[in-house]
Amino acid sequence: MPSKIRPIIMCGGAGTRLWPTSRNSLPKQFAMLLGERSTFQDTVLRLRHRLFERPIVLTNRDHRVLAERQLADIGACADIVLEPERRDSGPGILAGCMVAARQAPDACVLVVASDHVVENAAAFRRAVASGLPAARAGRLVTFGVTATHACTEYGWIEPGLMLEGDARHVERFAEKPDGRRAAEYLLNGWLWNSGNFLFGAGTLIEEYRSFEPQTVRAVENALANATEENGALALALADFVKTEKRSIDFAVMERTERAAVVETACGWSDVGNWDALWALSDHDGSGNARRGNVELFDVHNCIVSTDGPMTSVLGVEDLIVIASRDAVLVADRGRAAEVKQVVELLRSKGCSQAETHASVHCAWGSYQIVDAGEGFQVKRFIVAPRGRLSLQKHRFRSEHWVVVRGEAIVTIEDRISHFGANEHIFIPLETAHQLENGGVEPLELIGIQNGSYLGEDDAIRVDEARGGV
Numbered sequence: 001m002p003s004k005i006r007p008i009i010m011c012g013g014a015g016t017r018l019w020p021t022s023r024n025s026l027p028k029q030f031a032m033l034l035g036e037r038s039t040f041q042d043t044v045l046r047l048r049h050r051l052f053e054r055p056i057v058l059t060n061r062d063h064r065v066l067a068e069r070q071l072a073d074i075g076a077c078a079d080i081v082l083e084p085e086r087r088d089s090g091p092g093i094l095a096g097c098m099v100a101a102r103q104a105p106d107a108c109v110l111v112v113a114s115d116h117v118v119e120n121a122a123a124f125r126r127a128v129a130s131g132l133p134a135a136r137a138g139r140l141v142t143f144g145v146t147a148t149h150a151c152t153e154y155g156w157i158e159p160g161l162m163l164e165g166d167a168r169h170v171e172r173f174a175e176k177p178d179g180r181r182a183a184e185y186l187l188n189g190w191l192w193n194s195g196n197f198l199f200g201a202g203t204l205i206e207e208y209r210s211f212e213p214q215t216v217r218a219v220e221n222a223l224a225n226a227t228e229e230n231g232a233l234a235l236a237l238a239d240f241v242k243t244e245k246r247s248i249d250f251a252v253m254e255r256t257e258r259a260a261v262v263e264t265a266c267g268w269s270d271v272g273n274w275d276a277l278w279a280l281s282d283h284d285g286s287g288n289a290r291r292g293n294v295e296l297f298d299v300h301n302c303i304v305s306t307d308g309p310m311t312s313v314l315g316v317e318d319l320i321v322i323a324s325r326d327a328v329l330v331a332d333r334g335r336a337a338e339v340k341q342v343v344e345l346l347r348s349k350g351c352s353q354a355e356t357h358a359s360v361h362c363a364w365g366s367y368q369i370v371d372a373g374e375g376f377q378v379k380r381f382i383v384a385p386r387g388r389l390s391l392q393k394h395r396f397r398s399e400h401w402v403v404v405r406g407e408a409i410v411t412i413e414d415r416i417s418h419f420g421a422n423e424h425i426f427i428p429l430e431t432a433h434q435l436e437n438g439g440v441e442p443l444e445l446i447g448i449q450n451g452s453y454l455g456e457d458d459a460i461r462v463d464e465a466r467g468g469v
Helices: 039-046 061-073 089-103 121-136 179-187 201-211 213-224 248-253 274-280 333-348
Strands: 005-010 056-060 079-083 108-113 140-146 156-162 168-174 191-200 227-229 232-234 259-264 289-291 294-297 303-306 311-314 319-323 328-332 359-362 365-373 376-383 397-405 408-412 415-419 424-427 433-437 443-451
Touching: 005 039, 005 089, 039 061, 039 121, 056 061, 056 089, 061 079, 061 359, 079 089, 089 108, 089 201, 089 213, 089 248, 108 121, 108 201, 121 140, 121 191, 121 259, 140 156, 140 201, 140 248, 156 179, 156 259, 168 248, 191 201, 191 248, 191 259, 201 213, 201 248, 274 303, 274 319, 274 333, 289 294, 294 303, 303 311, 311 319, 319 333, 328 333, 365 443, 376 433, 397 408, 408 424, 415 424
Parallel strands: 005 056, 005 108, 056 079, 079 232, 140 259, 289 303, 294 311, 303 319
Antiparallel strands: 108 191, 140 191, 156 168, 156 191, 168 259, 227 232, 319 328, 359 365, 365 376, 376 443, 397 424, 397 443, 408 415, 408 433
């Protein structure tokens, strides 16, 4: 009996076109964009089926905590593989295939993006099943979505002759076209390129080796020298950086003669920008999509969302209005694809809001910047039960902590003390200290930081062996 399919779930990207909701500290695949679950969680649940084995989640150290928490929230398990550096999708998928092949030499893998929406999970699974004969015959199968309009935001695929099962030969891939070409593709029966793939793990490795043998060697070495990090497999940085930074499309799919495509109509979207999210959302009688504490008056065909302040909008149409705790975006909905340029501008000016949310998730819990000014910063810390920060000291700032609730175990140099609600702790400059939750409930503190520099890189880890992050 053929083995089940091994999913490889890609979730290391940032999705800057959905800024300010999606940033590097909380990218779009982990954000609750359309309901109470993230697209990452929906992807995992879509693959909880008899067709599939336990998934491999390919991510990085920054996003591992988010992935593991969201897996736990839906009662799911996965094998975590950590990329030490972003090298586009090609090397990561190659590493995932090597992990799968090491565990089962004849493994067939399904590579899926974690930030896509699939409204009809059963239709997607049927497409996967119908692509299996071609994948087991040595084809590299991609999934082409039945096009409904002349979209310029997607890549396109020209399908050719029928192959095994429901697969067809790929005649040509095309990158995002202009409007005229997109209309031609639609008229000629081309398909949208979904960026999801099905193939034998060994087949992908073999084809990759024929085009970029040095990348295959680098990934093999990164896997051979990988380390175990609290249950995750961390690829070796020194080897992984020797790979060519290239997408799987350019590295293999657009070069190979083995490419095949299976057509599907499964309600797919890559949720590439705010206009795409507006189209997927429920609308009120005026065509508006709203989320959070929003009040609208004489507003039409807008998307308005807030996760912080109450947001009121008056007398406009076709706008994007997104309010977070520390950043606001107002844009023409027709120019949603250009939001990435705003993020690039913020990066060029060194604005932290380009990358980081006011609230940041960590292995030990989370923190939120409540206020900041010249020489000071106020943070709200939530430390999970059994959570522990690293033993560290700061060169440029002192800290004053006040316990709001819970039990704090605080190490200052060689002295260990316990603190409860309404008690406070002072941490002088250049003093080694460590914070731990000593109770069974979340520990909440307010921290006031004073100094000449307050960046997160002003933390000298004193003793990594004592644990914490």
